[in-house]
Amino acid sequence: MRTPSQPIYLDHNATTPPLPEVIRAVSEALCVAYGNPSSGHRQGEPARRLLLDAREALQRCLDAPEEHFIFTGSGTEANNLAMRSLARHAKSIITSKVEHSSILSCADQLQTEGRSVECIRVNPNGVVDMRAMRHQLATHPEAAVSIQWINNETGVFQPIDEIIALARKHGSLVHVDAAQAVGKTKVSLKALNPDFLTLTAHKFNGPAGVGVLYARRPDFIEPICVGGGQQGGRHAGTENIAGIAGLKRALELRDDSLTEVIEHMRMLRDTFEKIVLKECPWVRVNGYHDERVCNTTNLLFEGIDGQALVGRLDSKGIYCSQSSACTAGRPEPSHVLRAMGLSEAQAYASARFSFGITNTLHETELAARSVVEEAEHLKRIFA
Numbered sequence: 001m002r003t004p005s006q007p008i009y010l011d012h013n014a015t016t017p018p019l020p021e022v023i024r025a026v027s028e029a030l031c032v033a034y035g036n037p038s039s040g041h042r043q044g045e046p047a048r049r050l051l052l053d054a055r056e057a058l059q060r061c062l063d064a065p066e067e068h069f070i071f072t073g074s075g076t077e078a079n080n081l082a083m084r085s086l087a088r089h090a091k092s093i094i095t096s097k098v099e100h101s102s103i104l105s106c107a108d109q110l111q112t113e114g115r116s117v118e119c120i121r122v123n124p125n126g127v128v129d130m131r132a133m134r135h136q137l138a139t140h141p142e143a144a145v146s147i148q149w150i151n152n153e154t155g156v157f158q159p160i161d162e163i164i165a166l167a168r169k170h171g172s173l174v175h176v177d178a179a180q181a182v183g184k185t186k187v188s189l190k191a192l193n194p195d196f197l198t199l200t201a202h203k204f205n206g207p208a209g210v211g212v213l214y215a216r217r218p219d220f221i222e223p224i225c226v227g228g229g230q231q232g233g234r235h236a237g238t239e240n241i242a243g244i245a246g247l248k249r250a251l252e253l254r255d256d257s258l259t260e261v262i263e264h265m266r267m268l269r270d271t272f273e274k275i276v277l278k279e280c281p282w283v284r285v286n287g288y289h290d291e292r293v294c295n296t297t298n299l300l301f302e303g304i305d306g307q308a309l310v311g312r313l314d315s316k317g318i319y320c321s322q323s324s325a326c327t328a329g330r331p332e333p334s335h336v337l338r339a340m341g342l343s344e345a346q347a348y349a350s351a352r353f354s355f356g357i358t359n360t361l362h363e364t365e366l367a368a369r370s371v372v373e374e375a376e377h378l379k380r381i382f383a
């Protein structure tokens, strides 16, 4: 198999390339809206206008009841802001074992500060154990819930409507980490009705470094950043106007084409999976097959080293990732896959492929054939 002439990027759950229209919106804002939105003079006006327009776009595209959006420096920051706000209003926090590290690390911090946090198990498909959720809510009267909508490693959906309905029944606040959902599934904040919801622009072809926290009740925000009193004192710091302009453009573009985008990404993911699973019947999909987001497949290449596979693909210009966070260069087995019951060896033998709108069918087929070739090669070596 020849090395593809162009790199093939299959790591869109990590980040996505900003679209040309987004790059234009960012550079235009840097040129015309460089003023400080908090300045009293007229040079602050374009920036102020841009902030208003971005909030309007968020409300329209996410079908939100109000324009209650706090701009942050990342999805991580939005998640921290949400967790601290939940902690201020609840006696304990219920979350899951498969959350993003921005939730789990914050949960650890809260615990060291004496807060009660319960991380609920998931079943082998990666879905939150609803019996455990019901039990926790029933036995912790003033608990709050923080739960992800779509898992970043497996793409598995959590039963978000059911979780929110249950939390409401118990009078609990709910935060939804929708970092992997916005841009890949229809989001209606009116229908979902969470108290807080996180999104981040770089997961849907916007710029990195721009997150948003939706807050149904902004007065419930517990600031983690104090200073100049921007955003009503709820998240101080001069706003990243250019980044927010990029977020707005990316969100509008995605909203205009959501149905086609979902179909395109699903077609690529399914084609890829079909080729790999047909040629390597020993490979297995990690996570609930039918309840996965359109663009993600997490594959278990039993018996081989996933890191070696990712490395060999990298040398061919095919970029995917192992379902693990790298700490100081040392890959840890994925906490998500381990929570789903995979052994350490199986977690190390897994790799994630996540597709995006800029991928083509041709490159997807090329990538799938390279994966087959490399996996079979490694299997012979490791056998």
Ligand SMILES: Cc1ncc(COP(=O)(O)O)c(C=O)c1O
Binding pocket: 013, 014, 074, 075, 076, 077, 079, 100, 102, 148, 150, 151, 152, 177, 179, 180, 200, 209, 210, 211
């Ligand atoms: C589910 C989830 N939550 C939060 C984040 C954090 O977003 P950011 O990279 O903007 O900090 C990510 C990013 O990978 C994610 O996948």
